[in-house]
Amino acid sequence: MTARITRPTGIPLWMQIETTLSREILSRKLTGRLPNEQALAERFSVNRHTVRQAIQSLQQKGLIRIERGRGTFVQEEMIAYRLGKSSRFSHSLSDQHLVSDVDIQSSHFEPASEPVANLLQIAPGNPVLRVESLDLADGKVVSVCTQYFPLPRFDGFIDIYRASRSTSDAFKNFGIASFQRVLSRISARLPNPEVAAALRQGKQQPVLYIESVYADTNGAPIEYGITRFSGDSVQIEVLPEGL
Template sequence: MHDTKSKTPIWQAIAQALREDLAEGRYSPGDKLPTEAALAERFGVNRHTVRHGVSALVDEGLIRTRRGAGAFVASIPTDYPIGRKVRFHDNLIAAGRLPEKRVLLVEDRYATDGEALALAIQSGDPVCSYNGLSLADGQPIAVFESLFPLERTPEITDSFRHQSSVTDALAASGVKDYTRASTRLTAVRSNATQALHLQISEGDPLLRSSGVNIDDAGNPVEYGRTWFVGDRVTLTLEN
């Protein structure tokens, strides 16, 4: 008996192999990719199949093409370190990228059981929910939701109505410094809303990071969940 279930289309496998090449630093921004003929020989397929795979990366903004010149690397995954201090702006600047945050929603609501446990508060206690979109060089790389216990950060909701920096908003509530206490990484699939913001297809893979930040006294001041586009960001763990 032969397995008649559908396999991954060859062009998708080619696109993924090229994404991995970019993630591993095989090509740098501006580098020209091998010709269609060379890629066809590498993968053992015809040029049409190669062209289909390359087109997927063009749609994602990773590769650009010039008529008569070939395909070139437009961008490579952004290195994003996760350690004791996670700072979005500083991380992207260090990676040579231009950081940008767009506020999607800021609201006060009540903490769920799981959120309350992470923040060491009671279920139903008020929290500020800050939802946003993170970009690098104008390309969406992640959507996020950060929760802040209002009893410990009373000024934070108003702060987010005027600017997007978590560090500045916490400082306005008296939290001068904060560090990462825990991080959990999980592979998930994008839902329709996430796909819309991130300019990907619904069901595409995401890497979800869940983390708790604490103040100098060890009190949780932020519980954050971030959904990164898997092939646009390389998460690195630091001590």
């Protein structure tokens, strides 16, 4: 099947091809061995050099691997985390037909540090609920999370969270049917030993470190979260409505 490439947009042809193939890989429409360069060139009505540029970009992003003598293969374990104003990681997993789950490791109350207090717009030292958990996709740990919820607004939140295994569902029990992401910060950091062990990776291998703040419809912050992903298994996509 020939795919239409919109040439007048000003976006290079190889980039348009790379975007198309990336979406097919992340949605699991394209799996296993990738068609060879000639087949892809015919599909997109371009020359093989243009296809080769797209393939190189996909390889650099970790979406595919090239095995000498065998061909080019999709990295099946790559997961897309689509950052949008109202989306959470579980939404991205559901879109990719992956079963999401949360393994709550611990929870306790503590006084908010100044950085946490600033992000939640509360006074330093005010109590917050801190939750440590693991995000799972089809039973595999894909991220290590720390979440902070302001108190006393969310007194009793942890019991509902443990039962529902969903932050969004727990929020609904507090009358918050909708919310939005008001801050996202993405950086690369070296993991501590506990995070590296949970993600089953080396301590010298950086993780994607994502900080998020969510607010209710009145603009009041309801959660500050830190999520650490293995860079080899998760790709971050920032949606236009999430900018």
